[in-house]
Amino acid sequence: MPLVEFRNVSYDIAGKRILSDFNLSVEAGETLVLLGRSGSGKSTALKLTNGMLFPTEGQVLVEGQSTREWDPIKLKRHIGYVIQDVGLFPHFNVARNIGLVPRLEGWIEADIERRVNHLLDKVGMPASEFRTRQPRELSGGQRQRVGVARALAADPPLLLFDEPFGALDPVTRLELQKQFLELHRDFKKTSIFVTHDVREAIRLGSRIALLVRGTVEIVSNPAEFQLAHGGEARAFLACL
Amino acid sequence: MRSDLTNDIIRLTGEHLSLVGISMALAILLGVPLGIVVARHPASRRWLLGLSSIVQTIPSLALFGFLIPIPFIGGIGTRTVIIALVLYALLPILRNTFVGILSVDPAVCDSAIAMGMTDGQLLRQVQLPLAARTIIAGIRVATVTTIGTATIAAAIGGGGLGVFIFRGVASVDTAQILAGAIPAAAIALLADGGLGWLERRLSPA
Numbered sequence: 001m002p003l004v005e006f007r008n009v010s011y012d013i014a015g016k017r018i019l020s021d022f023n024l025s026v027e028a029g030e031t032l033v034l035l036g037r038s039g040s041g042k043s044t045a046l047k048l049t050n051g052m053l054f055p056t057e058g059q060v061l062v063e064g065q066s067t068r069e070w071d072p073i074k075l076k077r078h079i080g081y082v083i084q085d086v087g088l089f090p091h092f093n094v095a096r097n098i099g100l101v102p103r104l105e106g107w108i109e110a111d112i113e114r115r116v117n118h119l120l121d122k123v124g125m126p127a128s129e130f131r132t133r134q135p136r137e138l139s140g141g142q143r144q145r146v147g148v149a150r151a152l153a154a155d156p157p158l159l160l161f162d163e164p165f166g167a168l169d170p171v172t173r174l175e176l177q178k179q180f181l182e183l184h185r186d187f188k189k190t191s192i193f194v195t196h197d198v199r200e201a202i203r204l205g206s207r208i209a210l211l212v213r214g215t216v217e218i219v220s221n222p223a224e225f226q227l228a229h230g231g232e233a234r235a236f237l238a239c240l
Numbered sequence: 241m242r243s244d245l246t247n248d249i250i251r252l253t254g255e256h257l258s259l260v261g262i263s264m265a266l267a268i269l270l271g272v273p274l275g276i277v278v279a280r281h282p283a284s285r286r287w288l289l290g291l292s293s294i295v296q297t298i299p300s301l302a303l304f305g306f307l308i309p310i311p312f313i314g315g316i317g318t319r320t321v322i323i324a325l326v327l328y329a330l331l332p333i334l335r336n337t338f339v340g341i342l343s344v345d346p347a348v349c350d351s352a353i354a355m356g357m358t359d360g361q362l363l364r365q366v367q368l369p370l371a372a373r374t375i376i377a378g379i380r381v382a383t384v385t386t387i388g389t390a391t392i393a394a395a396i397g398g399g400g401l402g403v404f405i406f407r408g409v410a411s412v413d414t415a416q417i418l419a420g421a422i423p424a425a426a427i428a429l430l431a432d433g434g435l436g437w438l439e440r441r442l443s444p445a
Contacts, residue, residue: 050354052353073356073358076355077355077356081351083350083354085345085347086347087351087352088348089366101355101356104356104361
């Protein structure tokens, strides 16, 4: 059974069709990259996965159960989410930001602390140095690392990344992409990763789904993708 | 003679403080929740903000006058004064609460929702703490205004430092006017300073 499955999903907002007849399966353990231009519906697909939005037609299944049938709060806490602007809470220090979902879930403090320290070390930010920092004291790359640690905190089986590295300089972006691959190897999480950067898609994805105007044009592994002939695929490959 | 005046000053200052204190407590208890409602339900915005703006435009002496003939809430005395003062203080508190909540970075709210915060958790752990500074600023403006407006309470038998001022104006006695005006100004400055300090303490996000 796929971990996430889009079945004939359409999504309209204000009479405008954002996704139409969208079909896609995400298998456990893979990194599926949603590649597409702005407005192709990639972020919408993510929001349909964790119940921030619900399909107009069709259904999205997470672990075999429709997102409409999930308890909305439980579903969101079951899925880690990293967005481009990170959305760290400016009034919480680094440790409180990372420990947020475990705390909402009622973990005991000692476990939260251990988990936070472990994750900070994993994202390359020594806990002793960074635990008590405020988000505004961090660089963009460091904030993004904290965002990733926060998404991993409650050990969710699925992670959603919405152009997380889009606003970073190329050097920092490459560092974080490498770290993403290391974390993927260590934690073996399933990820859906949205980007408009074809290099990032090829570097990170186990499969790439190319989105064009709200539908999936092709799904293939990165090697096959580089040989694709479709118009939109060629347009993206020309960016390499 | 001298000690009579001192006693009066102390007594009327006490009355003034209690008028302002009770009115502000009620205005905060009403204004902050209404501000939250307005922030969460755009449909209520026109009505609540419109209504409280209208109240704000009524000259204060006229508002006291309007309230007197209204049954139950009106009449001569402290209760009418408190109702009028609450109505005046409401708008700045309501508006700043709602502006403060709406000006929280949408990315922060989105990520709070995406992480599975309930509505109540979003409000208590994210929106209200991040709006606190703006809300306190509204309370500060409302408090300083209320301390001044409360001097008019004496016109309808509400007591307070206005008693000195009205008496002084009626008998063209500058000393009496100052006996009311100086303590009122001092209270306003202290309240402004104290709430300003609190506002700065709540670190900018």
